[in-house]
Amino acid sequence: MEALPLLPEAAPQCSAPPLPTGPCPVCPRLAAEFEPWRQAAFWQALHQRALQREQLLHQQIDTLQAEVRSLKQRLFGRKAEGAAALANLTAPGPAPPRPRGQQPGRPGPRRRAYEHLPTVEETIPLPADRQQCPQCGQPFVPFPGSDDSTVLEVEVRAYRRLIHRRRYRPTCACNGNPGVVTAPPPPKVLPKSLLGVSVWVTVLLDKYLFYRPTYRLLADLATHGLSLSLGTVTDGLKRLLPLLEPLYDALVQRSRQQALWHADETRWLVFATVEGKVGHRWYLWVFHAAEVVVFVLASGRAHDVPEEHLGPVEEGILVVDRYAAYKALAQVKDGRVTLAFCWAHVRRDFLEAARDWPALRDWGLGWVERIGAVYRANDARLAVRDQPAAFAVAERALRQQVAALEQQATAELREPALHPGRRQALASLQEHWHGLTVFVAHPEVPMDNNTAERSERGPVVGRKNYYGSGAVWSGRLAALLFSLLQTLALWGLNPRAWLTAYLEACAAAGGQAPADAARYLPWNLSEEQRQAWRCQPTPPNTS
Numbered sequence: 001m002e003a004l005p006l007l008p009e010a011a012p013q014c015s016a017p018p019l020p021t022g023p024c025p026v027c028p029r030l031a032a033e034f035e036p037w038r039q040a041a042f043w044q045a046l047h048q049r050a051l052q053r054e055q056l057l058h059q060q061i062d063t064l065q066a067e068v069r070s071l072k073q074r075l076f077g078r079k080a081e082g083a084a085a086l087a088n089l090t091a092p093g094p095a096p097p098r099p100r101g102q103q104p105g106r107p108g109p110r111r112r113a114y115e116h117l118p119t120v121e122e123t124i125p126l127p128a129d130r131q132q133c134p135q136c137g138q139p140f141v142p143f144p145g146s147d148d149s150t151v152l153e154v155e156v157r158a159y160r161r162l163i164h165r166r167r168y169r170p171t172c173a174c175n176g177n178p179g180v181v182t183a184p185p186p187p188k189v190l191p192k193s194l195l196g197v198s199v200w201v202t203v204l205l206d207k208y209l210f211y212r213p214t215y216r217l218l219a220d221l222a223t224h225g226l227s228l229s230l231g232t233v234t235d236g237l238k239r240l241l242p243l244l245e246p247l248y249d250a251l252v253q254r255s256r257q258q259a260l261w262h263a264d265e266t267r268w269l270v271f272a273t274v275e276g277k278v279g280h281r282w283y284l285w286v287f288h289a290a291e292v293v294v295f296v297l298a299s300g301r302a303h304d305v306p307e308e309h310l311g312p313v314e315e316g317i318l319v320v321d322r323y324a325a326y327k328a329l330a331q332v333k334d335g336r337v338t339l340a341f342c343w344a345h346v347r348r349d350f351l352e353a354a355r356d357w358p359a360l361r362d363w364g365l366g367w368v369e370r371i372g373a374v375y376r377a378n379d380a381r382l383a384v385r386d387q388p389a390a391f392a393v394a395e396r397a398l399r400q401q402v403a404a405l406e407q408q409a410t411a412e413l414r415e416p417a418l419h420p421g422r423r424q425a426l427a428s429l430q431e432h433w434h435g436l437t438v439f440v441a442h443p444e445v446p447m448d449n450n451t452a453e454r455s456e457r458g459p460v461v462g463r464k465n466y467y468g469s470g471a472v473w474s475g476r477l478a479a480l481l482f483s484l485l486q487t488l489a490l491w492g493l494n495p496r497a498w499l500t501a502y503l504e505a506c507a508a509a510g511g512q513a514p515a516d517a518a519r520y521l522p523w524n525l526s527e528e529q530r531q532a533w534r535c536q537p538t539p540p541n542t543s
Contacts, residue, residue, distance in 0.1 A: 264285070318338070
């Protein structure tokens with residue numbers, strides 16, 4: 001009985017027993033003395049449950065507030081993740097904007113030379129009333145040389161080719177000739193069309209390289225005196241598609257022969273009714289390799305699209321984000337294709353954690369700095385890639401930093417009661433670790449997938465300007481020309497000169513694709529053709 005005073009200390013550690021409905025059958029006096037302590041334990045247990053509910057509610061509030069901050073950032077915030085984003089996270093107030101123009105300590109831009117442009121000579125004499133001394137009236141005499149200056153001008157003009165086909169009458173009496181012999185008509189890329197090759201080149205470049213809607217181009221041409229019908233241009237684009245399809249097939253075949261690709265996808269609207277397809281959201285996939293860029297328009301976003309594009313590839317590395325469709329590729333499952341995941345997306349996880357959870361700001365920025373150190377170590381390794389001794393030292397340093405990063409993530413994941421924001425970012429890092437470290441053993445593989453995302457910037461601008469495509473054939477033409485024009489840019493070729501030469505070849509073939517269309521692709525060109533169609537460089541002006 002003397003042990004009863006110890007019960008108040010033990011009561012908070014036990015759960016509340018159920019209150020009895022009647023007197024204790026063993027010892028009524030003991031039950032009466034124990035009743036206050038049991039009542040205290042019961043109410044303390046209820047208090048603990050209330051505290052647990054309150055803690056859970058606070059966690060839910062923090063999670064919802066983090067989600068609100070994330071949605072606000074996506075809707076209203078800056079998309080950039082560079083120094084400005086870090087400054088906003090680290091500084092208590094808004095970071096001062098960087099002044100525009102040339103930055104101190106940075107090399108100045110090179111002056112451009114324009115000697116490759118045609119020159120129109122102009123001589124400006126001194127007006128007659130100023131060719132004499134204003135004081136005494138004595139005339140000036142010419143002085144050797146001139147004071148020269150350069151003015152750049154652009155002249156865009158529409159003109160009409162009025163073609164006169166000479167006619168001849170035979171003078172012989174044989175029946176081998178018709179009554180009148182007429183010179184053949186000039187070749188046209190589209191038979192029975194009024195528009196010449198230069199017009200179609202302008203239309204294709206303006207829409208698929210500069211991403212302007214067709215109606216804006218027509219309004220621009222109208223200011224030069226050329227008024228065209230939108231229906232005429234649209235019908236002509238549809239007729240141009242078969243002339244370019246052999247080139248697209250060759251681009252796809254070349255892409256399958258590569259060993260390293262960057263892949264990504266973005267939505268592309270196609271306002272057409274297709275059986276089995278609900279809505280107008282299609283997807284524009286890009287596969288960027290060292291020699292060729294291929295865009296694929298597909299109605300879905302599943303793994304069958306990259307599977308079909310890669311085809312029976314023997315081996316290769318595909319740099320992607322963490323989208324699950326890439327992990328489901330048959331070529332990945334059987335080991336023919338290795339996925340290399342993007343470190344920029346991992347870095348974004350920690351930036352978002354620092355932005356959405358104020359308590360995790362220092363932790364997230366610390367991880368961003370560690371990832372930046374790995375980037376710098378990899379850049380230092382690539383800078384000495386042609387020096388075996390220095391490369392070995394730089395690679396050893398890189399592997400040490402990558403190993404330290406893995407150890408840091410593993411140690412943090414073992415912490416008890418880990419914050420959900422930390423757990424989410426670290427779990428994703430650990431799950432994709434094998435694909436994130438492909439670049440260590442393969443220096444030719446970049447650490448991120450920015451190459452594919454840069455390739456999609458232009459089509460995304462086009463999607464914003466002309467909302468996608470109005471028909472399936474129009475979407476196919478867009479994917480074809482995006483592929484062709486970006487491939488030409490990879491090889492440093494002038495798209496206007498190249499398109500002019502190819503469409504003239506189509507015109508010479510009677511409005512059909514030339515039988516040897518593949519010889520116009522960059523890797524099949526002769527050195528003379530590459531020099532003729534190469535973009536003009538801008539060397540520094542040494543004068």
